[in-house]
Amino acid sequence: MKYFLSLFAGIAIGAAVFMVGLYYNPFQGQPAVSPLAVTDQRIIELSFSGVPADALLYTDHGESWVEPHPDRVAELWEPAVADTRLTVTMLEDARGKVAGLGIKFLTASEATNVINGEALADSIWHVYLPGQGTFMIDQTENYWTYIRDVVVPARWSSGDSWRGSFHGILTSGPGSLGTARVSGGSGLFANLSSEAVESVTARAYSAVTGPVSMTGSLAIALPQPTMASE
Amino acid sequence: MGALGTGALAWYVPAVDLHRERSLISVVPNGGNYEVFNIGLPGDRILVGLPNDDSTLPADLAWPGDEYLPGLQAEIFKLRDKNNAVVGVASRLASAGEPTGPFIEWIVHLPARGTLYVNMDITPDDEGLRAGAVRAGTNDFATLTGTMSERLVTDVGEESEGNKRIELKTFLVGQLGEEE
Numbered sequence: 064m065k066y067f068l069s070l071f072a073g074i075a076i077g078a079a080v081f082m083v084g085l086y087y088n089p090f091q092g093q094p095a096v097s098p099l100a101v102t103d104q105r106i107i108e109l110s111f112s113g114v115p116a117d118a119l120l121y122t123d124h125g126e127s128w129v130e131p132h133p134d135r136v137a138e139l140w141e142p143a144v145a146d147t148r149l150t151v152t153m154l155e156d157a158r159g160k161v162a163g164l165g166i167k168f169l170t171a172s173e174a175t176n177v178i179n180g181e182a183l184a185d186s187i188w189h190v191y192l193p194g195q196g197t198f199m200i201d202q203t204e205n206y207w208t209y210i211r212d213v214v215v216p217a218r219w220s221s222g223d224s225w226r227g228s229f230h231g232i233l234t235s236g237p238g239s240l241g242t243a244r245v246s247g248g249s250g251l252f253a254n255l256s257s258e259a260v261e262s263v264t265a266r267a268y269s270a271v272t273g274p275v276s277m278t279g280s281l282a283i284a285l286p287q288p289t290m291a292s293e
Numbered sequence: 294m295g296a297l298g299t300g301a302l303a304w305y306v307p308a309v310d311l312h313r314e315r316s317l318i319s320v321v322p323n324g325g326n327y328e329v330f331n332i333g334l335p336g337d338r339i340l341v342g343l344p345n346d347d348s349t350l351p352a353d354l355a356w357p358g359d360e361y362l363p364g365l366q367a368e369i370f371k372l373r374d375k376n377n378a379v380v381g382v383a384s385r386l387a388s389a390g391e392p393t394g395p396f397i398e399w400i401v402h403l404p405a406r407g408t409l410y411v412n413m414d415i416t417p418d419d420e421g422l423r424a425g426a427v428r429a430g431t432n433d434f435a436t437l438t439g440t441m442s443e444r445l446v447t448d449v450g451e452e453s454e455g456n457k458r459i460e461l462k463t464f465l466v467g468q469l470g471e472e473e
Contacts, residue, residue, distance in 0.1 A: 077295020250393030
């Protein structure tokens with residue numbers, strides 16, 4: 064019995080050491096500067112609230128700590144879509160004025176590998192900007208630093224919350240420089256092929272209800288110099 | 294041993310294992326394949342946002358309508374395969390009065406397979422069938438090109454009399470040198 068307990072304790076301590084090493088691994092991180100920061104292309108900046116309650120609509124499988132809304136919205140409980148979250152939100156331009164509508168489908172990625180610091184999700188944005196047109200953004204996002212620096216500290220906190228300042232680039236592909244792919248659909252964006260980067264700035268997070276103060280941002284590169292209102 | 298075991302577990306056991314419904318794909322004689330998806334109405338609607346209309350869905354949706362999205366018709370649906378199993382979600386955006394030109398387009402998102410972005414023709418044919426071209430695809434669809442059609446179907450039969458559904462039919466082929 065004594066040896067069994069020693070073995071069990073050794074395994075538990077070893078597992079804990081591994082997890083701590085994983086959490087504090089200084090070699091795992093994501094760039095804080097957008098790959099588009101040095102581009103000579105024109106950039107459209109679109110921002111949106113990262114707080115699900117601020118969105119027009121948010122839904123998932125219905126059992127997460129983030130409450131789907133508005134009331135009676137259909138939940139994505141079927142097995143094939145249970146790992147997908149749907150957000151419909153208004154997008155604002157750099158001046159804080161409403162710029163359009165964004166629909167985001169986000170699905171956990173099977174390429175997720177915690178040893179490599181990759182908490183991955185594949186996401187799709189369907190974007191409409193009135194008077195300009197529509198486009199799709201497809202990207203792989205890495206939430207590792209967000210989880211490590213915001214979500215886990217909130218869960219460890221005695222108050223089940225986190226306050227601070229976090230800014231991170233979420234987009235990690237599929238572009239070779241870690242950029243998202245933009246495919247234009249209609250209007251001024253018809254036949255556009257370009258790149259984008261999504262980032263997040265968080266100031267408060269609750270382990271009970273999810274993000275409390277968080278802003279997302281989409282930076283979209285425009286090759287054509289004739290496009291308006293960036 | 295604990296550290297090594299946890300490491301091996303984290304390396305070999307997938308953290309995410311998406312559920313896959315069997316793909317019900319039919320091969321066509323000239324190469325390529327087609328697949329049919331259905332959207333039951335009204336049950337599979339997740340969101341309906343219409344200009345100047347109180348019939349938004351969900352009922353409590355604070356849709357900005359003509360104030361910020363003039364003329365836009367936005368819909369989001371659950372998507373079913375031929376066996377009536379939900380396999381994905383889809384968004385449809387349409388506007389007839391857009392200054393830069395009318396548009397109708399779909400994004401079909403099948404979580405375990407990928408996404409299709411399709412630009413539809415504005416005018417349907419005499420039988421109500423509207424065709425469209427695949428603009429872009431991701432993951433399993435990244436190397437495929439093709440078309441998609443949409444039509445509203447009213448089922449006739451003892452059990453499904455009067456049931457309405459949107460039928461989406463994709464025709465996809467691999468690009469030259471690729472296998473679909």
